[in-house]
Amino acid sequence: MAAVAFASIASSTTLNDGTTYSYVHIQPQDNKPYILFLHGFPESSFGWRHQIPYFSKLGYGIVAPDLLGYGGTSKPANLKAYIMKKMAEELCHVLDALGIKQVIGVGHDWGSLFLARLHYYHPERFIKYAFVDVSYAAPRVPFSVDAVNEFSQKMVGYPIFGYWHFLNDPKAGEMMDAKPDSIDSLLFAKDPKFMSDNMCPLGAMRSFFEQGKTGPLASWVTPEELGTWHKIIDPSKGGCGPPTNWYKAQIANLNSQDEFALPEEALEIEQPTLLITCTHDYIAVPKMQVGAMEPLVKDLIVKEIASGHFVLSEKADEVNKTLEAFFEGGK
Secondary structure, eight states: OHHHHOGGGEEEEEOTTSOEEEEEEEOOOTTOOEEEEEOOTTOOGGGGTTTHHHHHHTTOEEEEEOOTTSTTSOOOSOGGGGOHHHHHHHHHHHHHHTTOOOEEEEEETHHHHHHHHHHHHOGGGEEEEEEESSOOOOOOSOOOHHHHHHHHHHHHSSOTTTTHHHHTSTTHHHHHHTOHHHHHHHHTBSSHHHHHHTTSSTTHHHHHHHHTOOOOBOTTSOHHHHHHHHHHTOGGGTTTTGGGHHHHHHHTTTTHHHHHTSOGGGGSBOSOEEEEEETTOSSSOHHHHHHHHGGGBSSEEEEEESOOSOHHHHTHHHHHHHHHHHHTTOO
């Protein structure tokens, strides 16, 4: 959470309905814009630990929230709290409280999907967009895990979302919390294939935690970072359960009514947009990410980095330089 990982630059805002958002906030310098960093599952603002100091030193303003269900932000049990349009409005209220009108939006994993929804409902708030690892995609049909898995089976030869069924289980968070070494081994695997092999096949992720499997850790995660990560995701602070509500809400199609009401033109992106794909991510497969995005974005730059899913840490320098070039107007 922001207060654990970034105590000196952490703050929070409580909205009228009592929902509290925790976030990193750094003022811009030299008329630089703000960057809004949106993390994925099951991280927090700590996922941007290599980007926050880099871009703040360049003078950019920073807002990096713990999204709903994560870190120091509220963790409601009601799935309706995780409807994307509602969360988008909440985050805009946070920006309003900070006096921020426009930002450069950067998302990773679920943060990319959330950034897409922020574009649907509040495109006027964004100067540019950067989608890291997971692309922008527009809703066209009700969401179905099985349909995605059938499609990916044809495209790449295996189901990319096999693990979603496990995360939809009410006890998934509890099972993950009970096996912290297994969580570490899965998320910070030395070999990216270890992650996908134990998440993509149907039933594999459940079996992984039931058996308490472990594997070698990547060199890009330090013992100190793991210590901070465990403090943030500690079961006494909510653990892994609340973050799974993002999956549960999507599987329940709680976003469909809002999304299908949007006109087609609202789904297109006019602003300059960057997509960073990851060669060795076998869930967010690069060719599938690019294919989903190209028809909808008028000014698109695509860069591929030889990395697994957690590219923000694994290839932090390359990510930072790629983002910087895009922010500054280069290719």
